[in-house]
Amino acid sequence: xxxxxxxxxxxxxxxxxxxxxxxxxxxxxxxxxxxxxxxxxxxxxxxxxxxxxxxxxxxxxxxxxxxxxxxxxxxxxxxxxxxxxxxxxxxxxxxxxxxxxxxxxxxxxxxxxxxxxxxxxxxxxxxxxxxxxxxxxxxxxxxxxxxxxxxxxxxxxxxxxxxxxxxxxxxxxxxxxxxxxxxxxxxxxxxxxxxxxxxxxxxxxxxxxxxxxxxxxxxxxxxxxxxxxxxxxxxxxxxxxxxxxxxxxxxxxxxxxxxxxxxxxxxxxxxxxxxxxxxxxxxxxxxxxxxxxxxxxxxxxxxxxxxxxxxxxxxxxxxxxxxxxxxxxxxxxxxxxxxxxxxxxxxxxxxxxxxxxxxxxxxxxxxxxxxxxxxxxxxxxxxxxxxxxxxxxxxxxxxxxxxxx
Amino acid sequence: xxxxxxxxxxxxxxxxxxxxxxxxxxxxxxxxxxxxxxxxxxxxxxxxxxxxxxxxxxxxxxxxxxxxxxxxxxxxxxxxxxxxxxxxxxxxxxxxxxxxxxxxxxxxxxxxxxxxxxxxxxxxxxxxxxxxxxxxxxxxxxxxxxxxxxxxxxxxxxxxxxxxxxxxxxxxxxxxxxxxxxxxxxxxxxxxxxxxxxxxxxxxxxxxxxxxxxxxxxxxxxxxxxxxxxxxxxxxxxxxxxxxxxxxxxxxxxxxxxxxxxxxxxxxxxxxxxxxxxxxxxxxxxxxxxxxxxxxxxxxxxxxxxxxxxxxxxxxxxxxxxxxxxxxxxxxxxxxxxxxxxxxxxxxxxxxxxxxxxxxxxxxxxxxxxxxxxxxxxxxxxxxxxxxxxxxxxxxxxxxxxxxxxxxxxxxxxxxxxxxxxxxxxxxxxxxxxxxxxxxxxxxxxxxxxxxxxxxxxxxxxxxxxxxxxxxxxxxxxxx
Numbered sequence: 056x057x058x059x060x061x062x063x064x065x066x067x068x069x070x071x072x073x074x075x076x077x078x079x080x081x082x083x084x085x086x087x088x089x090x091x092x093x094x095x096x097x098x099x100x101x102x103x104x105x106x107x108x109x110x111x112x113x114x115x116x117x118x119x120x121x122x123x124x125x126x127x128x129x130x131x132x133x134x135x136x137x138x139x140x141x142x143x144x145x146x147x148x149x150x151x152x153x154x155x156x157x158x159x160x161x162x163x164x165x166x167x168x169x170x171x172x173x174x175x176x177x178x179x180x181x182x183x184x185x186x187x188x189x190x191x192x193x194x195x196x197x198x199x200x201x202x203x204x205x206x207x208x209x210x211x212x213x214x215x216x217x218x219x220x221x222x223x224x225x226x227x228x229x230x231x232x233x234x235x236x237x238x239x240x241x242x243x244x245x246x247x248x249x250x251x252x253x254x255x256x257x258x259x260x261x262x263x264x265x266x267x268x269x270x271x272x273x274x275x276x277x278x279x280x281x282x283x284x285x286x287x288x289x290x291x292x293x294x295x296x297x298x299x300x301x302x303x304x305x306x307x308x309x310x311x312x313x314x315x316x317x318x319x320x321x322x323x324x325x326x327x328x329x330x331x332x333x334x335x336x337x338x339x340x341x342x343x344x345x346x347x348x349x350x351x352x353x354x355x356x357x358x359x360x361x362x363x364x365x366x367x368x369x370x371x372x373x374x375x376x377x378x379x380x381x382x383x384x385x386x387x388x389x390x391x392x393x394x395x396x397x398x399x400x401x402x403x404x405x406x407x408x409x410x411x412x413x414x415x416x417x418x419x420x421x422x423x424x425x426x427x428x429x430x431x432x433x434x435x436x437x438x439x440x441x442x443x444x445x446x447x448x449x450x451x452x453x454x455x456x457x458x459x460x
Numbered sequence: 461x462x463x464x465x466x467x468x469x470x471x472x473x474x475x476x477x478x479x480x481x482x483x484x485x486x487x488x489x490x491x492x493x494x495x496x497x498x499x500x501x502x503x504x505x506x507x508x509x510x511x512x513x514x515x516x517x518x519x520x521x522x523x524x525x526x527x528x529x530x531x532x533x534x535x536x537x538x539x540x541x542x543x544x545x546x547x548x549x550x551x552x553x554x555x556x557x558x559x560x561x562x563x564x565x566x567x568x569x570x571x572x573x574x575x576x577x578x579x580x581x582x583x584x585x586x587x588x589x590x591x592x593x594x595x596x597x598x599x600x601x602x603x604x605x606x607x608x609x610x611x612x613x614x615x616x617x618x619x620x621x622x623x624x625x626x627x628x629x630x631x632x633x634x635x636x637x638x639x640x641x642x643x644x645x646x647x648x649x650x651x652x653x654x655x656x657x658x659x660x661x662x663x664x665x666x667x668x669x670x671x672x673x674x675x676x677x678x679x680x681x682x683x684x685x686x687x688x689x690x691x692x693x694x695x696x697x698x699x700x701x702x703x704x705x706x707x708x709x710x711x712x713x714x715x716x717x718x719x720x721x722x723x724x725x726x727x728x729x730x731x732x733x734x735x736x737x738x739x740x741x742x743x744x745x746x747x748x749x750x751x752x753x754x755x756x757x758x759x760x761x762x763x764x765x766x767x768x769x770x771x772x773x774x775x776x777x778x779x780x781x782x783x784x785x786x787x788x789x790x791x792x793x794x795x796x797x798x799x800x801x802x803x804x805x806x807x808x809x810x811x812x813x814x815x816x817x818x819x820x821x822x823x824x825x826x827x828x829x830x831x832x833x834x835x836x837x838x839x840x841x842x843x844x845x846x847x848x849x850x851x852x853x854x855x856x857x858x859x860x861x862x863x864x865x866x867x868x869x870x871x872x873x874x875x876x877x878x879x880x881x882x883x884x885x886x887x888x889x890x891x892x893x894x895x896x897x898x899x900x901x902x903x904x905x906x907x908x909x910x911x912x913x914x915x916x917x918x919x920x921x922x923x924x925x926x927x928x929x930x931x932x933x934x935x936x937x938x939x940x
Contacts, residue, residue: 363857363858366857376869378869378870378871378872379872380872381839381870381871381872382839382870383870383872384868384869384870385867385868385869386866386867386868387867387868388864388865388866388867389863389865389878389880390862390863390864390865391852391861391862391863391880391882392860392862393852393854393860393861393862393882394857394858394859394860395854395857396854396855396856396857396859396884397857397884398854398882398884399882399883400881400882401879401880401881401882402863402878402879402880403877403878403879403880404865404867404876404877404878404879405875405876405877405878406837406867406869406874406875406876407872407874407875407876408872408873
């Protein structure tokens with residue numbers, strides 16, 4: 056736990072920015088999350104300590120995006136590498152947030168942080184140097200799809216931060232790709248602010264190689280009449296944690312989430328979501344899928360919070376899990392906390408293996424067991440993958456997943 | 461538009477069991493230490509093993525911390541400010557009901573529990589527990605003819621020490637949790653049931669718990685053992701007088717079912733819930749657990765929880781035997797400032813085990829009602845199944861309903877299904893019923909009763925009717 060030792064002595068980083076100082080101060084008294092807290096109780100302690108064992112890498116080596124080739128109609132950004140962007144076109148503009156805007160927003164966010172809940176963000180912001188923070192303000196329509204990459208190089212801990220403001224009536228498709236090299240740790244924190252009537256189709260695809268680790272945290276604030284769609288996929292990480300916090304600050308907003316995590320070997324991947332409805336007429340449709348094989352462990356914890364003000368909220372959450380091995384483990388905890396009375400809230404959870412009757416049917420039609428299993432898995436995956444924007448046409452995610460399994 | 465005030469009015473029925481029986485009682489001094497435990501044990505003339513069990517539990521309890529994970533908020537309990545033993549004074553040992561203090565009999569009469577001979581018409585044997593001790597058990601001889609042992613746990617300690625020593629604390633170990641440890645150290649009385657091999661208990665057994673004094677806690681312990689191929693249905697009812705202080709009730713219930721045995725345990729809990737401002741009421745911290753040890757054994761919990769200021773209760777099943785079955789049917793109603801954190805744990809250990817959970821929560825007023833449940837499939841639970849359903853109904857915009865299901869699976873060849881929903885009383889349905897000439901309150905009560913039907917269907921006849929009435933009464937004045 057090299058980092059933690061450094062945080063304790065507050066010497067981890069030279070030339071600390073103000074934000075880094077604030078976060079380091081917050082972490083100093085209790086540098087690690089409480090392992091007994093609800094959010095961290097299932098987290099594998101040795102894997103987390105492994106995550107923190109690398110030293111921080113602030114320099115970004117040149118990174119070759121594995122595939123696919125960039126098409127001209129897309130905007131591609133790599134956090135830490137080519138952070139300079141200013142695009143002012145007829146229909147839209149994308150410009151970088153000024154230092155002041157960034158500082159102000161991050162400070163505001165930090166002031167409402169909870170030590171356990173936002174520990175990943177605190178760690179991220181205390182380690183993320185200026186170069187590794189990308190802040191954008193986007194305005195307009197007919198914006199070409201945007202791809203943003205975060206990348207962790209071997210034997211180091213890399214912290215990357217992304218902050219995006221979507222101005223009124225703006226409509227964006229964004230794919231975020233988090234890649235980890237062998238034996239690397241990536242701390243990625245993302246903050247979105249969606250103004251009125253804006254809409255964001257967001258995709259998150261995270262994958263690593265052997266022994267890659269990831270702490271991925273996503274904070275979204277939605278103003279009224281905004282629409283946020285998230286399609287996410289996490290796989291091939293020794294340890295990964297995906298935290299989603301969405302706040303519908305004035306209600307009247309729509310959120311759709313479709314996420315999936317796939318674990319094999321002795322990996323542990325977890326998803327934590329917290330959806331706050333701070334106004335009436337909110338809408339949420341969420342599905343989270345897990346697939347656990349070998350000796351791996353998949354975790355989902357989702358909470359929906361509906362206070363008194365959030366009348367006429369319509370929220371549903373579904374956790375569907377496939378357990379494919381005797382030694383694998385799945386934990387799921389969908390959770391509702393409701394005070395408003397005029398609401399429709401429901402959740403469901405299932406854990407099972409592949410449907411035997413369907414497999415049998417396909418086999419009687421001459422399809423081999425392997426093929427039949429693949430067919431079933433592909434339909435299981437497809438629901439999520441088809442929801443990930445930008446990628447679905449160009450990234451052969453489904454093939455990649457099926458070949459892996 | 462539903463009239464909020466009207467609904468509120470529907471939940472306001474005064475608590476009708478709130479009277480105090482003026483009876484001379486024997487109490488020991490307040491406080492908890494080894495000497496008090498030795499004194500309790502001595503008063504009950506207990507064998508050495510039980511005193512050791514108590515002292516060990518007390519040692520463990522001292523090292524434990526009160527749990528704070530439940531979604532409950534209450535004033536810190538001063539465990540030294542509680543009387544741990546209180547019993548109505550009786551001159552001599554009683555040999556028949558005629559010798560029981562008439563005041564006590566009157567009390568149970570008022571509560572609708574017939575103890576006297578002439579009233580024993582219904583086919584239910586009753587064990588009545590008043591504060592710390594069991595005062596009477598009916599139908600003993602008839603039960604004895606079938607080999608069924610039904611008596612207070614203190615008597616069982618004297619007459620069936622071997623069974624107590626063999627089974628006590630095997631399902632809920634003394635160190636299981638804070639309140640179970642406290643109970644193990646100071647438990648005063650409770651019921652003991654033993655159903656021998658192959659016997660179907662000829663009548664329903666019932667315990668009736670009554671807290672009478674305001675400053676003594678009630679710590680009863682129930683142990684039910686169903687031998688191979690036997691079956692029993694057990695009912696439990698609880699009431700307490702109205703005091704403006706909080707009274708602690710920390711009970712432990714242990715059930716053991718061997719091969720092909722079945723135990724059905726039903727509770728109607730109507731402890732005093734405190735007044736509208738939340739003053740007074742019982743703190744109900746109960747550990748109930750059943751162990752399906754044998755093959756094809758079955759344990760079924762059904763509960764109607766309407767009372768108590770605070771409820772902390774998770775009747776659970778450990779499904780060890782092959783093809784054993786666990787069931788949990790619950791209705792929890794909270795009103796005013798009541799708080800309930802209740803649910804179940806279904807731990808699937810053996811292969812082909814099955815469990816069903818149906819939980820209905822109704823929260824009205826400013827109350828807080830949480831379902832917290834765990835379903836766990838162990839590595840050996842091949843071919844096991846669980847189905848859970850948790851529905852909440854909210855009445856008024858001040859009440860809260862939470863659902864916290866923990867689901868854990870380590871066995872791919874098993875299936876878990878969970879679903880939960882939250883709704884309120886539908887205006888359309890209310891309007892429909894009213895337009896057919898049904899009074900508003902009756903319409904609400906019909907709808908609540910419909911909402912709980914899945915659970916009421918599981919209760920024994922007499923209880924189902926009582927529960928339905930109880931719910932209607934409790935809701936009187938709160939729906940609107």
